[in-house]
């Protein structure tokens with residue numbers, strides 16, 4: 001019997017753990033109500049009387065020993081546990097909060113603004129809900145003229161019967177500025193425009209334009225061409241070329257569409273430029289004398305040019321995005337990619 005006590009004592013002595021589960025198993029095995037030590041106490045009655053005293057003493061010692069061992073192990077285990085939970089370096093900087101990124105359309109718009117600011121253009125804005133005069137009539141779109149159908153319009157119900165629409169282009173800002181500002185005028189007008197079109201990879205019911213307008217004495221088509229060439233080289237690099245094709249807009253005469261050499265394939269031909277090497281990015285022309293007169297400017301003294309470019313188109317070229325819908329879906333996997341740009 002006494003050997004048994006010694007054996008158990010040795011086991012207890014050798015036992016080590018910092019694991020709370022193992023410690024609990026230890027407690028159950030030795031100190032539990034069905035544990036080994038309780039078992040020895042039960043055997044007490046079988047011990048011969050002359051040995052009872054010593055055995056009893058040894059048994060009590062064993063019990064205390066086991067209890068002390070358990071308590072000591074428990075203390076170190078709890079300490080280890082709380083150490084694991086505590087931050088080990090209180091001076092460590094916190095986790096960074098995720099920061100958003102600027103929208104690619106904003107990035108490109110701001111770059112356009114920046115380029116024109118450097119050559120003396122100031123930035124103007126106009127309302128997105130526009131009246132018929134500023135969006136069409138003053139811009140030389142005659143009443144019932146088919147040219148109004150060039151741009152499918154979202155009309156807006158108004159309380160006083162006024163003809164209101166979501167502006168179909170930023171050219172409406174030209175009119176507002178010519179009506180209200182002193183000459184000479186040199187402005188750009190960035191903004192959102194709306195057209196009633198089915199949404200696809202290549203068309204959307206809203207998109208962004210930057211309008212430009214320069215009115216002074218002796219402004220010529222050569223000035224327009226040089227200004228646009230400067231812009232394109234700043235935007236796409238020294239190697240970029242421009243091409244002007246005759247076109248028609250009611251508010252400019254002559255009118256042109258401007259293509260830029262395809263930056264994606266270096267004009268070799270790709271599916272973005274449809275194997276032509278060129279991409280159209282804006283409409284432009286000399287402001288029609290009728291428009292100047294509509295806005296109270298003497299067309300015999302003053303002349304000017306205007307242009308309107310598509311921001312999405314330019315962003316598409318800069319970032320090689322081939323689906324317009326991505327710009328308005330706000331998928332962070334798309335937006336996150338512009339974090340490091342500019």
Ligand code: PHE
Nearest residue numbers: 169171283284285306307308
């Ligand atoms: N407003 C025209 C468009 O939306 C572009 C343009 C602007 C053309 C200024 C000529 C001059 O297509």
